[in-house]
Amino acid sequence: MNLGKQPAIKSLIVRLHKGSLILPVNLMAELVTGGELVPSEHPGVEGWLHWRNRQIPVVSIESLCMQEEEGESDEGKCLILHTVSALPGLPFIALRVQGGLNTLEILPDTLRDDHSGNMQRCPYVARQVRASHLLCFIPDLPAIEAAIAEVLQLTAEQREPVLEQD
Template sequence: MLEHRTSNLTGLLLPLADRNLILPNVAVAELIDYQPGAFDLDSPPWYLGLVTWRDRQIPLLSFESACGNNTVIGDRARIVVLNALGGRPHLKFIALLVQGIPRSYKLDSQLSYVDVPLCSLEHAAVQVAEHVAKVPDMLALEELLVGAGLVPQ
């Protein structure tokens, strides 16, 4: 008799102003309190400046703004520090503005895909409990920073 096995993964649901993102736990380094970043006025609207984390300066992004919507900094704003995946020596972490505390969910290999519009920084949309969550393209986020000249290649 064959046993049906599914692979389990723990994901974090990141609440944004206009959507939820889902990432594996291992993609998230830490959740920190909101702090305004230092930036130039000629920066792209999605770039919220550099924030300090563990004696490092890391770029803070608004995912909503990178997808063409407005940046919202609400009462429950926090920053999620993400591990960069591109292997660039000058970009080890990216900070992402979130609206509240991420929640942990058990995910399995049987995720249900949802047919909704996606922005260019999203791979897919999936059903996570009662939420529709978008799967962000982390490498595209890194390319956005490099392409705008905000971090060295």
């Protein structure tokens, strides 16, 4: 039985402060520019973005992987993503990004594993690959979302008053 060629996956290449991520296009909800973040004291959560009457946790892959100290990026852009886990209360997360978004059709043979300058096997990065000669990380979204859900459960009582101020 010939199944034929696998279809290409329409993907986004998103620039981070250091490096790039590859994400499926269908996870993207919106690219938000210039949103003010409410500060967060939790590692991995840079802050909270008010978006469409919701508080969305803004995640920094670099700080989750301890690649750099958290700091304001020079551009206030956040990519809002639909979550992949069916976690109650976490329909979206946001990633801090730089520049615009590039799309790429990914076929099974498009990506090449690349272990140069490995991110010390960060548990939030599923694969490190080269796509069109660009070093990219494929994030482990279920692991990131589980970490954020833990933070949300820790802060559920503290978040309520902030939500009521709007």
